[in-house]
């Protein structure tokens with residue numbers, strides 16, 4: 108199909124083991140007073156925070172620390188951080204952490220200079236203000252390999268008042284610098300490594316299969332799928348294997364570039380309400396949903412699924428296209444089993460009477476990007492399968 112495409116990426120991507128050492132120089136280039144956004148205690152314990160603050164001080168930068176950011180950051184968390192940054196006259200945000208911490212830092216960088224609450228800017232029907240002012244510079248330093256938030260133009264924020272998890276989204280939100288140092292992921296526990304890696308895998312597959320797929324992101328997605336096939340199980344089982352961690356960090360970064368430019372699909376659409384109503388970790392619900400969504404889409408993406416099987420190292424030379432597509436789904440299931448993900452979410456006790464609410468929460472951009480149309484009836488059937496209720 109002839110279509111005109113666009114591709115956006117962070118102003119600068121720094122990648123490689125030991126890359127954290129460049130943060131001082133980058134920060135000095137972009138600001139003078141930093142709000143450092145941090146999760147709970149992992150980066151304090153690992154010594155990464157000390158290294159970061161030492162590098163800032165060495166480069167004559169002042170900083171304030173905003174920490175204890177939890178998973179699924181709320182409107183209040185972002186608004187409080189923005190007010191802290193304004194009071195402290197910060198002109199640069201650095202977030203060091205997982206996807207939730209990066210999303211918080213990204214949202215704060217915009218809210219420091221834009222009026223109102225971040226809730227006013229969420230993609231909620233009838234709302235969704237546009238940012239009037241360019242965010243202050245933002246350096247994203249991921250410590251997990253999953254969301255790819257270091258490369259994306261959106262931040263997912265939970266609006267507890269409305270019971271919604273919705274993005275703020277704008278090109279101006281793409282981080283000025285994505286600093287990806289795989290050494291920071293070496294101490295990540297196996298289960299977190301697994302669900303984050305599955306999130307990246309789902310992002311690559313959904314952007315590759317989606318309506319907005321394009322040549323640049325297709326190339327990135329297929330390369331990342333290959334890296335994940337090669338190294339996810341290894342990263343989960345041998346946490347200190349730097350080579351495997353490097354592959355996963357690259358795959359997550361690429362998955363961010365893919366989703367930011369080509370969107371997602373039905374697995375991500377359903378994963379958001381499951382996070383809001385049942386607090387199911389994002390990567391876990393994506394992982395469980397992925398094979399079901401691939402099977403659902405198979406009639407319209409057979410050729411692409413066959414290519415995925417090939418990228419995952421399967422020999423498809425003697426298989427028909429349909430058989431090769433099915434092999435891709437089977438291979439994904441094998442990977443999920445190997446990293447300890449169950450085939451459904453039965454232990455989360457999702458109730459049938461909540462299905463209408465979950466379906467309502469799934470509506471939006473990601474669902475619209477799914478190549479094969481999905482009716483409410485189809486979503487209900489998918490929910491029966493993935494909840495283990497049938």
Ligand SMILES: [Fe+2]
Nearest residue numbers: 254306310375
């Ligand atoms: Fe995701």
